[in-house]
Amino acid sequence: MSEEINLQELEQSEVEAFEAKVRPPKCLFDKITISFYSVTCFTMSMLLTVVISAATIMRYIFQMDLYGYEEWIKIFAFWLYFMGAAYGAFAGTHVCADLVQSYLKDGFVRRFMLFLKTIVTLGVTMLFTYYAWNYLIFGFLGPLGTGVAIPMTVAWRIPLWTAYLSIFIGLVSMCYYFAWDFIRASQSLLCLCGGKK
Numbered sequence: 001m002s003e004e005i006n007l008q009e010l011e012q013s014e015v016e017a018f019e020a021k022v023r024p025p026k027c028l029f030d031k032i033t034i035s036f037y038s039v040t041c042f043t044m045s046m047l048l049t050v051v052i053s054a055a056t057i058m059r060y061i062f063q064m065d066l067y068g069y070e071e072w073i074k075i076f077a078f079w080l081y082f083m084g085a086a087y088g089a090f091a092g093t094h095v096c097a098d099l100v101q102s103y104l105k106d107g108f109v110r111r112f113m114l115f116l117k118t119i120v121t122l123g124v125t126m127l128f129t130y131y132a133w134n135y136l137i138f139g140f141l142g143p144l145g146t147g148v149a150i151p152m153t154v155a156w157r158i159p160l161w162t163a164y165l166s167i168f169i170g171l172v173s174m175c176y177y178f179a180w181d182f183i184r185a186s187q188s189l190l191c192l193c194g195g196k197k
Helices: 002-021 028-060 067-091 101-104 106-141 163-192
Strands: none
Touching: 028 067, 067 163, 106 163
């Protein structure tokens, strides 16, 4: 019984530690965008679950195939992944191998390395945002740039810009939040250089 109580207390403390790391939305813009990311991620997760379950039931129970379900899954997955990435950029919980936080004591070297990390992260994200914009325009206008022969899925003829839009929105959002991380890291480094902590 005591082991079960200790396990529950440990799980509760881990949840509280995770919640403490996640930034709460402060301004109206953040509240709206975070709500959009959250609702989109939840909706796409549910849709993916329903479609994959339906495809499994159709194939293994009814011995039938669910026509073109892979096309829907890809679009739902793109929206889930990129809105999740945007939320992770906001919350500061995106995947990163941050050894600087673990091994360096607070000081100039640590703050400079964090500053350098934010520059690289923002630069790479901006580069991919540029590519995502070109990809989105290609999806809207087609290979000739005239709006003719717009890329579509094979079975359901879904325009592929519906998936490309999620990539662009997600990367623009990530750029925005990574820019704020860059500003915070710059201020932290300048405060240390100026003698303030």
